[in-house]
Amino acid sequence: MNLKYFYIALIQLCVVSSFHTASAQQLRGLECNTLVFEKDIARLLENKKNTKTITNRTNTIDFVPLQFHIIGNIIGNTQVIENIIFDAVCKLNSDYSKTNIQFYIFDKFNYINNNLLNNITFPYISPEAASVLSLTKKEGAINIFIGKNLTSGSSAFYDPNLDLIYIDKNFIGADDIILSHEIGHYFGLLHTFSGWEETVYNPNLPTPLFVYRGSTAYFVEFVDRNKNCETAGDFLCGTPADYILYWGSGCHYNGGGVDPDGVYINPDESNIMGYYSFAGCYDYGFSDDQAEVIYADFLSREDLVQNKLRIQEQISDTLTLTSPLSGIETIYTDVTFKWEAVENATTYILELSLSPNFSEFEKYILLHELEYTAYFLKNDSQYYWRILAMNETNPCDRKFSEIRTFNTVDYASDIDEIYHSSGFSIFPNPLKSFSKNFFLNSKNNYLGADLKIYNLHGMEIHSLNQQHLTEGINEISIPEINILSPGIYFLSINHNRTKKMLKFIVI
Secondary structure, three states: OOHHHOOOOOEEEEEEEEEEOOOOOEEEEEEEEEEOOHHHHHHHHHHHHHHOOOOOHHHOOEEEEEEEEEEEOOOOOOOOOHHHHHHHHHHHHHHOHHHOEEEEEOOOOEEEEOHHHHEEOOOOOOHHHHHHHHHHOOOOOEEEEEEOEEOOOEEEEEEOOOOEEEEEHHHOOOOOOHHHHHHHHHOOOOOOOOOOOOOOOOOOOOOOOEEEEOOEEEEOOOOOOOOOOOOOOOOOOOOOOOOOOOOOOOOOOOOOOEOOOOOEOOOOOOEOOOOHHHOOOOOOEOOHHHHHHHHHHHHHOHHHHHOOEOOOOOOOOOOOEEEOOOOEEEEOOEEEEEEOOOOOOOEEEEEEEOOOOOOOOOEEEEEOOOEEEEEOOOOOOEEEEEEEEEOOOOOOOOEEOOOEEEEEEOHHHOHHHHHHHHOEEEEOOOEOOOOOEEEEEEOOOEEEEEEEEEEOOOOEEEEEEEEEEOOEEEEEEOOHHHOOOOEEEEEEEEEOOEEEEEEEEEO
16 A cells, blocks of 8 residues: 555644524534644554454453643633533543443643633644643643634644644533544544545546545545455545535435445444534444554553553442531631542532522532632522532542532621620721731630631732731731732631631721
8 A cells, every 4th residue: 555645744623613504503514624644544554453463352441541621711711611521521431432441530620721722723833832732731641621712713623743632612511522533533543534624525526536635645435345445534444435525414415425436425424533423413433443443542552551440430328518507697708618528439519509500600619628618709698509429430420419508698797796706806997008917806725827818809918827826915917018908808717627707997
């Protein structure tokens, strides 16, 4: 076989366009430009050869690590919600069930606030963006970066030089197949229609023996599996000939395409690596030989194999909430949530909402501890909260706790009440602006207390760690650089199990 027809630089680019039918129902069409290096064809052929030596594949399930990087703008907005990623991993595991590969979340989500990465350009990735992506990715896992959008209008791409996937947050979740498609590229698969990316098939013209991308020629695949399926298209005989770039026949191709022998083509509309995989019509999957190539490529990646898992722990216990109790009133500036550990759970998610059906979240926090303190909630409001227990090896197995409610109030307006209920008070209160100190009255001794001052927006202004508070009056000094301007502030006092929040005013 002469591979010179296929060797040019490999970049996977998936461009998604949207349009409306007469009934105003939105459809999506995918256009992927795939350019191929000689080394990538050689890798695919090597994987094909290695499939013949792999034994007992059907008796093995390997859990492959995924490292997710959640990108937002410089102030942390526009990030994808984490539960969408869990749904996406479940979708991946369903799509890849035939390959004997399942995926798990390798490490904690990596949060990146970077405008450049949040709206990345493609196909030209700036050197600055490429450098940040390269330095940020984690070895030993498939790195998936999720940003707001690709400025070229694309949905996702796999970059073989950086060996990572970047995906628009609007194209990841329980119902989208683009991530499965891109991971197929990661494992070395080509499009089922490889070679036709820049040529629109015209059934009114004779089907050529070659199609071109630029000056590079690609063999056209015949329907007959005994002819050139090993050297044309995606180099796999388990996927039928596919020339389709655009279609208007729903989920069943009836465009009248024929191969160079005049035989009607019948593409596999349910294949993940084809165009129909983006039409929302099928239970998509891979052909048998695609699945074998994926597994062979996985075994060739030593960094992934080192971090593979062979267990899938189930969460069976019910999650029990401990505080706050349902229906109580609590100070809006300082609410601590606690729950009991659940066997096999490695991650807990706190969902906090003002809506009983959790249609919107005030807080959606991933935790590996058994408590979390939320500061500066809305005052005089009823909140609903619950905890979700899960583990990284089985993100589809998620256990919800019961739903509890509490009401937020503002006790801080009455200094005497605060002192009697909390054991602390600040004076003078109000405090004159640009004062260099204030006084804290304490009912008890607290050796090694941590003090923090927050503004009304929850931003930490100053911290004083390991303060020795004694019973009675304690003078608290404020460094000149953090002298307080007029406004409302909160003093957090944290000592072992004692956690208090006091409001004070600067005039």
